[in-house]
Amino acid sequence: MMKLHVSMLALALGGALCCTAPGLSRAADQALPTKPAGPMSKAADKAAKPAAAPAPAKTAAAASTVSTDTVDAYIKATFGKAPADWQQRIVPDETMQACNKYRNDVPHDVGDAIMKREITRVVYPADGKFLGDWKAGAKIANNGQGGQFSDKPETVHGGNCYACHQMAKSEVSFGTLGPSLTHYGKDRNYTEAEIKQAYTKIYNSQAVVPCSNMPRFGTNGFLTEQQIKDVMAFLFDPESPVNKE
Amino acid sequence: MRPITAVSAVIGIVLCTIPIVAKAQDASEKEIERYREMISDPMSNPGFLAVDRGEQLWAEKRGTNNVSLESCDLGLGAGKLEGAFAQLPRYFRDADRVMDLEQRLLWCMQNIQGLDTKDVVTRRFSGPGKISDMEDLVAFIANKSSGMKIQPQLSHPKEQEMAAVGEELFHRRGGVMDFSCSTCHGAEGKRIRLQGLPYLAGTGKDAQVTMASWPTYRVSQSALRTFQHRIWDCYRQQRWPAPDYGSDGITALTLYLNKIAAGGDLAVPSIKR
Numbered sequence: 418m419m420k421l422h423v424s425m426l427a428l429a430l431g432g433a434l435c436c437t438a439p440g441l442s443r444a445a446d447q448a449l450p451t452k453p454a455g456p457m458s459k460a461a462d463k464a465a466k467p468a469a470a471p472a473p474a475k476t477a478a479a480a481s482t483v484s485t486d487t488v489d490a491y492i493k494a495t496f497g498k499a500p501a502d503w504q505q506r507i508v509p510d511e512t513m514q515a516c517n518k519y520r521n522d523v524p525h526d527v528g529d530a531i532m533k534r535e536i537t538r539v540v541y542p543a544d545g546k547f548l549g550d551w552k553a554g555a556k557i558a559n560n561g562q563g564g565q566f567s568d569k570p571e572t573v574h575g576g577n578c579y580a581c582h583q584m585a586k587s588e589v590s591f592g593t594l595g596p597s598l599t600h601y602g603k604d605r606n607y608t609e610a611e612i613k614q615a616y617t618k619i620y621n622s623q624a625v626v627p628c629s630n631m632p633r634f635g636t637n638g639f640l641t642e643q644q645i646k647d648v649m650a651f652l653f654d655p656e657s658p659v660n661k662e
Numbered sequence: 663m664r665p666i667t668a669v670s671a672v673i674g675i676v677l678c679t680i681p682i683v684a685k686a687q688d689a690s691e692k693e694i695e696r697y698r699e700m701i702s703d704p705m706s707n708p709g710f711l712a713v714d715r716g717e718q719l720w721a722e723k724r725g726t727n728n729v730s731l732e733s734c735d736l737g738l739g740a741g742k743l744e745g746a747f748a749q750l751p752r753y754f755r756d757a758d759r760v761m762d763l764e765q766r767l768l769w770c771m772q773n774i775q776g777l778d779t780k781d782v783v784t785r786r787f788s789g790p791g792k793i794s795d796m797e798d799l800v801a802f803i804a805n806k807s808s809g810m811k812i813q814p815q816l817s818h819p820k821e822q823e824m825a826a827v828g829e830e831l832f833h834r835r836g837g838v839m840d841f842s843c844s845t846c847h848g849a850e851g852k853r854i855r856l857q858g859l860p861y862l863a864g865t866g867k868d869a870q871v872t873m874a875s876w877p878t879y880r881v882s883q884s885a886l887r888t889f890q891h892r893i894w895d896c897y898r899q900q901r902w903p904a905p906d907y908g909s910d911g912i913t914a915l916t917l918y919l920n921k922i923a924a925g926g927d928l929a930v931p932s933i934k935r
Binding site: 482483487488491492494495496497498499500503504506507508509513516517520564565566567579580581589590591592593594630632633637638639 | 831835840842845846851852854856857898902904
């Protein structure tokens with residue numbers, strides 16, 4: 418039990434930290450406290466293991482025994498019959514190229530370059546309002562449809578936030594790939610700076626955490642501005658179950 | 663990293679609510695585990711119907727040459743089935759290619775039987791009123807390796823290339839969500855919704871258990887499914903394009919995964935949710 422407490426603490430902290438300092442955010446997103454110092458370090462070290470993402474750091478060195486050209490040739494042979502616009506979707510942009518190359522564990526300068534590039538790809542609401550309707554946001558967070566080759570093109574996309582995050586306490590079916598977001602707005606005192614930062618992260622996670630596992634919902638055109646605002650309200654409205662329960 | 667430790671003492675106070683969550687999670691995990699045990703009874707596994715149909719198909723004369731598949735070499739010699747699946751994918755000299763079981767079966771259909779495989783490929787995944795030869799044949803042949811250990815073949819340079827490409831593909835991000843296989847399977851002990859995710863970015867029990875359980879009967883789909891289907895469905899959920907059936911990318915991923923699953927005890931066809 419104790420282990421679990423502390424590891425969830427690490428996750429909660431991860432969530433909190435990624436919205437304060439970009440330098441820290443990288444570590445926070447991956448919840449990988451490597452060598453904590455101080456009296457709690459032993460417990461934190463142990464607890465970090467289940468919560469950590471050991472893959473990128475360990476395997477990065479073993480990467481690239483085959484050339485990118487070879488891998489690309491396999492990809493063409495495997496997905497080459499898909500419609501052209503679908504194939505286009507798996508051509509990595511500059512940011513994904515970097516994340517692929519380092520298996521998400523990018524050096525600091527590469528990470529900085531990613532954030533610098535991706536922040537220019539964030540479009541903030543023209544009306545200056547970040548928060549929509551939390552009830553609509555709750556539905557978007559619960560909807561895992563859209564964007565699959567089995568979906569009809571007109572399918573309304575969902576954010577599928579619960580696949581990875583805990584949000585409202587009443588929803589017990591939630592994933593653990595991302596940190597828990599319960600009391601998200603409340604814990605951040607509903608401040609304007611935190612609201613803008615969260616909008617940035619949902620719109621383009623790479624602008625905040627280089628090689629974050631989270632999709633770039635706005636920049637990749639997966640969610641509309643209104644949908645993002647609604648999800649934002651789900652996180653930040655004081656009446657939302659995220660902050661109430 | 664120091665700031666994390668520094669702040670952690672302060673945040674510790676907030677933690678009093680977390681045990682309730684953990685308890686609820688434990689309870690649901692146990693329920694899921696109970697459900698898995700309930701459905702994993704091999705005596706009531708409809709996957710064995712596919713095994714029986716596959717046995718008949720294996721011996722059936724078809725194609726312009728009107729011969730059966732019984733002389734098809736799956737790597738251990740013509741017609742030798744015991745243990746063949748445990749060593750696939752592997753390099754085949756006659757085709758000068760590394761193939762998984764499904765690629766090899768298609769090759770034998772074309773080259774030994776003279777069978778036009780277009781129809782077989784159209785029925786690659788079964789559905790209502792649509793029986794899949796491939797699912798049945800794979801169930802039959804894989805079952806002949808049940809109880810044996812996964813033995814990845816990595817001595818030929820082409821096998822080594824396949825495994826290396828498979829590892830790269832596992833980590834390659836793309837699609838409108840920027841997902842890769844490792845997004846979900848890159849860390850230990852993670853869940854998507856309530857579904858536990860096997861860690862497949864390195865060796866370990868997760869990889870062994872996962873790879874030793876395909877092909878499987880999917881209760882939710884009322885069908886026996888092969889690993890080709892599993893990868894196809896993973897790419898669908900990743901928002902990638904549909905991978906071509908029997909393509910080299912899937913074989914590469916399969917060989918990489920068998921490499922990290924080496925030594926796993928095959929128990930197939932298994933039965934899953």
